[in-house]
Amino acid sequence: MNLLTLAIKSLRNRWFTALLCVFTISASTTLLLGVEHIRASTRASFQSTVSGTDLIVGARTGAVPLLLYTVFHVGEATNNVSWDSYQRYANLPSVSWTIPISLGDSYQGYRVVGTTDAMFLHYRFGAKRTLEFVEGQAFDNTESNAVVGSAVATKLKLSLGAKLAVSHGLGNVGFIKHQHAQQTLVGILAPTGTPIDQSVFVNLAAIEHMHEGFDGSARATAMPNPDESANATPKAITAFFVGLKVRPMALGLQRKINDDPAEPLLAILPTATLQQLWQLVAVAEQSLSLVTIAVVATGLLGMLMAIWATLEQRRREMAILRSVGARGHQIFSLLVLESMTLTLAGLALGAALVTILLTLFAPLLASQYGLFLSANWLSTRTALGLGLIFVASMVLALLPAAAAYNRALADGLSVKL
Amino acid sequence: MSAVAIHDLQFCYRGTQQPVLAIQNFTLARGEKLFLKGASGSGKSTLLQLIAGVLKPSLGDIEVLGAPISTLSTGARDQFRADHLGFVFQLFNLLGFLNLVDNVVLPCRFSKLRANNARMSGGTLETAAMTLLEALGLPKSAITRPVSQLSVGQQQRVALARALIGTPELVICDEPTSAIDVAHRERFMQLLLAQVAQSGAALLFVSHDPALERYFDRSVHLEAINQAAQSGIKS
Numbered sequence: 001m002n003l004l005t006l007a008i009k010s011l012r013n014r015w016f017t018a019l020l021c022v023f024t025i026s027a028s029t030t031l032l033l034g035v036e037h038i039r040a041s042t043r044a045s046f047q048s049t050v051s052g053t054d055l056i057v058g059a060r061t062g063a064v065p066l067l068l069y070t071v072f073h074v075g076e077a078t079n080n081v082s083w084d085s086y087q088r089y090a091n092l093p094s095v096s097w098t099i100p101i102s103l104g105d106s107y108q109g110y111r112v113v114g115t116t117d118a119m120f121l122h123y124r125f126g127a128k129r130t131l132e133f134v135e136g137q138a139f140d141n142t143e144s145n146a147v148v149g150s151a152v153a154t155k156l157k158l159s160l161g162a163k164l165a166v167s168h169g170l171g172n173v174g175f176i177k178h179q180h181a182q183q184t185l186v187g188i189l190a191p192t193g194t195p196i197d198q199s200v201f202v203n204l205a206a207i208e209h210m211h212e213g214f215d216g217s218a219r220a221t222a223m224p225n226p227d228e229s230a231n232a233t234p235k236a237i238t239a240f241f242v243g244l245k246v247r248p249m250a251l252g253l254q255r256k257i258n259d260d261p262a263e264p265l266l267a268i269l270p271t272a273t274l275q276q277l278w279q280l281v282a283v284a285e286q287s288l289s290l291v292t293i294a295v296v297a298t299g300l301l302g303m304l305m306a307i308w309a310t311l312e313q314r315r316r317e318m319a320i321l322r323s324v325g326a327r328g329h330q331i332f333s334l335l336v337l338e339s340m341t342l343t344l345a346g347l348a349l350g351a352a353l354v355t356i357l358l359t360l361f362a363p364l365l366a367s368q369y370g371l372f373l374s375a376n377w378l379s380t381r382t383a384l385g386l387g388l389i390f391v392a393s394m395v396l397a398l399l400p401a402a403a404a405y406n407r408a409l410a411d412g413l414s415v416k417l
Numbered sequence: 418m419s420a421v422a423i424h425d426l427q428f429c430y431r432g433t434q435q436p437v438l439a440i441q442n443f444t445l446a447r448g449e450k451l452f453l454k455g456a457s458g459s460g461k462s463t464l465l466q467l468i469a470g471v472l473k474p475s476l477g478d479i480e481v482l483g484a485p486i487s488t489l490s491t492g493a494r495d496q497f498r499a500d501h502l503g504f505v506f507q508l509f510n511l512l513g514f515l516n517l518v519d520n521v522v523l524p525c526r527f528s529k530l531r532a533n534n535a536r537m538s539g540g541t542l543e544t545a546a547m548t549l550l551e552a553l554g555l556p557k558s559a560i561t562r563p564v565s566q567l568s569v570g571q572q573q574r575v576a577l578a579r580a581l582i583g584t585p586e587l588v589i590c591d592e593p594t595s596a597i598d599v600a601h602r603e604r605f606m607q608l609l610l611a612q613v614a615q616s617g618a619a620l621l622f623v624s625h626d627p628a629l630e631r632y633f634d635r636s637v638h639l640e641a642i643n644q645a646a647q648s649g650i651k652s
Contacts, residue, residue: 002526013514316509322471323506324579325499325527327492412471413462413504 003330007337010317014310021303022345025393028299029350032385034357035292037377039285045126045372046278049194050241050270052124054250057081057089057257058239060264067273070101070239073111073195077103080236085263089242094249097122099241102207102234105166107200110152112166114207114237116141120187122243125194126372136160136187144206146183151197153188160185166202166210193372208234242267300393303342307335307400311407318408332405339397347386418483420587420619421445421468426477427645428463436475438463439644443637447482447586450613450620452630455639461623464639465589468621469502470494482586499528503580503618507592510576511564517555520564521546521578524585531583538584549578553608570601577609584616591623606632 011018050056050071058066059079068074090098099122102114113119120131120138139145146164148156158164162185183202191197244250250269257267318331326334358375365371423443427436438460445451455461466472467479470486471494479487482501486494503524504510511520522542525532532542539545550560553574559567567575573593580588590609594602610632613620622633630636 006526009514009519010512317512320510320512321523322495323469323498323504324524325495327495327527330527412466413469413506 003334004337004341007334008341010334011338011341017306017310018342021306021342022349024299024302025343025346025389026349026353028296029347029386029389030353030357032292032296032389033351033354033377033382035288036382036385037354037358037379038371038373039288040379040381041373042371043278043285045193047271047274048126049274050123050125052122052128052243053241053270054244054247055242055254055257055267056239056270056273057242057265057267060266063266063268063273064277066239066266066268067270067277069103070241071195071270073103073113073199077238080238081240081265082236082263083234085260085265086237086240088262089253089257090240092253094245094253095242096245097243099123100204100234100237101239101241102204103238105168105202105207105210107146107152107164107166108156110148110156110198110200111195112200112202112207114202114204114234116204119201120147123196123241125192125196129192131192131196132190133187134190136185139186139201139203141203141205143203144183144209145186145203147187147189147201148185149189149197149199150191152200158185158188160188164200164202166200166207168210191366193366204234204237296389297392299346300389300396303339303346303393304396304399307339307342307397308403311400311404314404315407315411318404319411319413322408322411323413328405328409331408332401335401335404336394336397339393339400343390343393343397347389351386418447419444419480420447420449420482421621422480424478426467426479427475428467428472429475436645438467440464440477440642441644443642445587445619445621447619448617449635450610450633451622452633452636453621453623453639454625454627454630454636455623456625459639460643460645461639462591465591465621465623468587468589469504470498496528499524500530501585501587503582503585503588505573505576505580505588505590505593508569508596510579511572513564515564517550517560517562517564517567517575518543518546520575521549521582523579525583528583531585534583542582545582546578549581549612550575552612553578554604570597570605573597573605574608577605577612581612581616581618584618586618587621588613588618589621589623592625593622594629595624595626602629 056066056070058070059077059081061078065075069077086098086100089095090100097118099115099118101119103111105112105114117138117140123131125131133147134150136147139147148158148164152158163182164185165182183206189196242253244253254267254269257265321331321334354377355375358373358377362373362375365373421444423440426438426440426443428438429436453461453464463472467474468481468486470481470489474487477487478485481497484497486497489497511517512523515523522535522545525535525542535542535545539548547560551557555571555574555578559571564572564575573596577593580590593609594605597605606629609620620633622629
């Protein structure tokens with residue numbers, strides 16, 4: 001039996017306060033690990049809302065608005081990209097693939113994205129994942145077919161073969177329904193945790209076809225042409241995604257597009273702009289971290305108080321230990337070991353708790369909020385957090401240890417209770 | 418070489434000028450059983466802590482078992498106490514969170530010397546503790562009970578076993594019987610003296626109860642040797 005067992009036995013004797021201490025620390029730990037893990041996961045999932053795309057090109061606007069309406073489907077484009085410009089860049093030898101998108105319509109409040117089958121071949125999100133189908137498949141470019149994101153399918157209870165009447169405009173209930181051009185649902189995508197889940201994809205040509213005769217949208221109007229079928233060539237698109245054969249050429253092409261003398265265009269590097277966008281929420285992120293640190297500090301102070309409160313009752317215990325030959329530094333160590341035991345138990349319990357909570361609630365978070373959390377919360381930052389809790393608690397433990405040391409030396413063997 | 422030898426000792430509490438203890442000469446021979454009589458407040462506890470090396474004298478020297486205890490370093494004094502001294506206090510000698518055997522074995526955790534001594538007599542520390550507890554008349558059924566369920570008399574016997582384990586050369590008892598009722602006091606004294614005689618330790622027994630004087634080789638009145646008390650100075 002060494003000092004550690006002595007410390008543990010002494011703690012066991014005061015098991016209720018000890019347990020409360022452990023719970024306080026474990027609650028702080030769970031909160032710290034949970035918040036940090038969710039924060040990092042949210043950030044990572046946000047940063048990889050779109051991946052593998054080297055450039056996003058739209059009409060000249062701000063970089064953040066362009067990213068917002070092309071990737072997050074927030075806000076509207078103020079202008080279009082002419083089909084000619086799109087073709088010019090799409091056919092550059094350095095360009096590997098492009099995905100044209102045409103926005104501005106909605107279905108039951110969900111954004112409609114006019115695009116081509118390139119979307120399902122080339123669009124990447126997360127760790128370069130492609131869009132996967134849980135049911136059906138991609139449309140080909142000749143028919144009036146639609147593919148919906150997982151959230152759309154779930155919320156609207158859509159199944160393959162459903163007829164979707166796309167509305168013009170973005171209102172929840174469109175003013176004008178393209179009743180004459182219903183889209184047949186041919187594919188349902190797997191959840192991605194990105195705005196893709198909230199989107200309805202239709203054939204770009206079909207969208208163009210629907211708008212024949214309409215005027216007054218931000219879209220460049222295609223004049224009705226009875227010769228054109230569903231595979232009509234659009235006059236304009238909202239934006240396009242570009243994948244290059246050689247990634248480092250992105251900067252050069254970006255400059256070239258931004259300086260295009262024929263049409264005012266804007267090309268952005270999505271990764272850089274995603275980071276820029278994240279800066280907007282960084283304040284919230286930081287205040288969350290601050291609150292977490294405050295809670296952890298409260299937990300540790302709770303432990304300090306609990307140990308401090310017992311010191312007075314334990315003067316006799318210290319005198320007995322001194323009488324059998326315990327040195328001052330051993331009394332000191334005993335108190336430090338006690339705090340260490342409580343802290344380690346608290347950290348272990350907290351880590352176990354956060355793992356259990358993540359395992360239990362990850363499926364719910366994924367399905368309800370599109371937030372994909374792994375049960376493995378261990379990262380450099382969380383490890384650092386655990387280390388900091390431990391170090392902070394050890395530093396705080398020096399206070400009661402020093403007090404016990406001083407009292408034990410002053411009291412000697414003669415504590416009368 | 419005596420168990421305790423004190424010369425020209427003076428002790429004042431820190432920050433005070435008035436000595437609470439002033440003893441010119443005091444010796445306790447090895448193996449001697451000494452009854453130290455004194456009213457409460459006469460400086461008994463102070464003297465015991467000086468001998469134990471918990472306090473340092475302001476003047477003079479104290480030798481315990483030939484070691485100049487007052488000039489040793491703090492750590493060395495603590496180690497010396499662990500190795501050579503056994504204590505029994507008036508009350509609350511035991512740690513409630515340890516079982517009886519662990520309580521008895523406690524000094525062996527801080528002293529290799531006493532651990533080795535105990536092993537030589539009993540094989541393991543636990544058997545040595547059990548042997549002592551049985552020799553002190555503690556019923557087997559009591560040995561497995563938690564400290565809180567023992568009577569005061571039983572607790573004092575456990576404390577005595579702890580003071581005796583590993584055969585320290587000096588056993589100091591500070592009013593160990595004052596909380597025990599008279600009927601059990603007799604028995605406790607007999608067991609104490611028998612065990613001390615067996616281990617050959619010197620015994621310094623402090624009490625204000627003159628009825629116990631008869632058990633000892635010699636009796637000393639603290640007031641008689643403490644010049645600080647004689648001159649009417651009280652701590």
